[in-house]
Amino acid sequence: MQNGAVNISAKAEYAVRALLVLAADPENKAIPGEAIARSQKMPTKFVENTLVELRRTGLVASQRGASGGFRLGRPAAHITIADVIRAVDGPLAEVRGDRPENAVYEGPAQHLQTVWVATRASLRSVLEHVTLADVVAGKIPKRILKLTEVPDAWRPH
Amino acid sequence: MQNGAVNISAKAEYAVRALLVLAADPENKAIPGEAIARSQKMPTKFVENTLVELRRTGLVASQRGASGGFRLGRPAAHITIADVIRAVDGPLAEVRGDRPENAVYEGPAQHLQTVWVATRASLRSVLEHVTLADVVAGKIPKRILKLTEVPDAWRPH
DNA sequence: CGAAACATGACTTATATAGTCGGGAATCGG
DNA sequence: CCGATTCCCGACTATATAAGTCATGTTTCG
Numbered sequence: 479m480q481n482g483a484v485n486i487s488a489k490a491e492y493a494v495r496a497l498l499v500l501a502a503d504p505e506n507k508a509i510p511g512e513a514i515a516r517s518q519k520m521p522t523k524f525v526e527n528t529l530v531e532l533r534r535t536g537l538v539a540s541q542r543g544a545s546g547g548f549r550l551g552r553p554a555a556h557i558t559i560a561d562v563i564r565a566v567d568g569p570l571a572e573v574r575g576d577r578p579e580n581a582v583y584e585g586p587a588q589h590l591q592t593v594w595v596a597t598r599a600s601l602r603s604v605l606e607h608v609t610l611a612d613v614v615a616g617k618i619p620k621r622i623l624k625l626t627e628v629p630d631a632w633r634p635h
Numbered sequence: 636m637q638n639g640a641v642n643i644s645a646k647a648e649y650a651v652r653a654l655l656v657l658a659a660d661p662e663n664k665a666i667p668g669e670a671i672a673r674s675q676k677m678p679t680k681f682v683e684n685t686l687v688e689l690r691r692t693g694l695v696a697s698q699r700g701a702s703g704g705f706r707l708g709r710p711a712a713h714i715t716i717a718d719v720i721r722a723v724d725g726p727l728a729e730v731r732g733d734r735p736e737n738a739v740y741e742g743p744a745q746h747l748q749t750v751w752v753a754t755r756a757s758l759r760s761v762l763e764h765v766t767l768a769d770v771v772a773g774k775i776p777k778r779i780l781k782l783t784e785v786p787d788a789w790r791p792h
Numbered sequence: 793c794g795a796a797a798c799a800t801g802a803c804t805t806a807t808a809t810a811g812t813c814g815g816g817a818a819t820c821g822g
Numbered sequence: 823c824c825g826a827t828t829c830c831c832g833a834c835t836a837t838a839t840a841a842g843t844c845a846t847g848t849t850t851c852g
Contacts, residue, residue: 543819700850
């Protein structure tokens with residue numbers, strides 16, 4: 479009972495922050511892995527390894543050699559936070575290691591599946607609708623900002 | 636990259652299902668751990684251990700000896716899914732093992748914290764508003780049901 | 793008293809997480 | 823074409839969590 483039910487892993491968090499650094503360059507020029515990691519005070523090799531993984535999924539492009547580095551694979555406005563998290567951590571939401579739609583129950587738990595599906599849907603409604611460009615510009619979509627304005631949204635429950 | 640970013644653990648899922656069995660009894664009489672586990676085909680000892688944990692948090696009450704068992708600690712309409720998950724898995728949402736409000740960033744990642752807080756808020760908006768009684772009765776709040784009606788809500792993305 | 797049932801803690805096994813490390817392969821600048 | 827830069831790849835480690843199992847003790851009803 480140490481980890482929360484939802485846990486954005488270190489790897490996923492680093493990945494998002496690294497891509498935000500790339501997204502912040504309007505010319506999308508190559509930036510070395512070490513510079514990316516240093517600018518956000520993240521563990522260099524770990525982040526580099528993760529960036530290479532992201533290249534395989536096409537989210538970033540890379541160039542070797544002197545004056546090489548990483549750049550975004552497509553415009554920052556077309557990469558959502560969900561895209562990044564899925565690329566490094568797999569499906570957004572699972573129940574007992576399986577997808578919510580496969581969680582089928584009997585008896586009094588019958589309708590629990592609906593709750594899990596709704597949970598995933600609510601996650602998607604946030605993470606699939608914020609792009610890297612949004613975060614860099616500080617322009618979070620209004621509907622999502624509103625969620626942070628409910629009483630106690632910034633406090634533990 | 637085996638586990639999704641959000642993972643309802645086996646323990647949490649068993650806990651919810653066990654409490655649903657209790658919630659389904661309108662007289663709230665004591666039900667033995669073994670009967671609870673068997674009725675939902677869950678591992679007996681594991682579930683029993685979890686129920687004892689839930690007793691410590693007050694969500695269930697227990698009685699030893701012959702004709703003993705477990706019963707809900709308060710009305711099913713006053714226990715939300717979030718209550719159960721928190722009791723067994725801790726905080727609903729964390730980022731790199733810490734609470735979202737503590738995730739503070741510099742530079743282009745500055746506004747990322749807002750995204751994490753919104754994510755937690757959206758989770759809460761579902762899990763804190765469905766009670767055990769709702770699930771047993773199959774009466775999921777309309778606002779939440781609506782989430783499951785968006786296109787592809789029941790399909791992997 | 794004896795059977796039923798909760799209570800507790802130790803134990804096991806497997807997997808995931810969060811990294812580090814070393815060397816190889818490409819590429820650019822001079 | 824040489825050498826510095828930088829990505830690329832795989833192996834390795836340590837720690838923790840997850841998901842159970844098991845043995846034993848303690849209450850309590852009938």
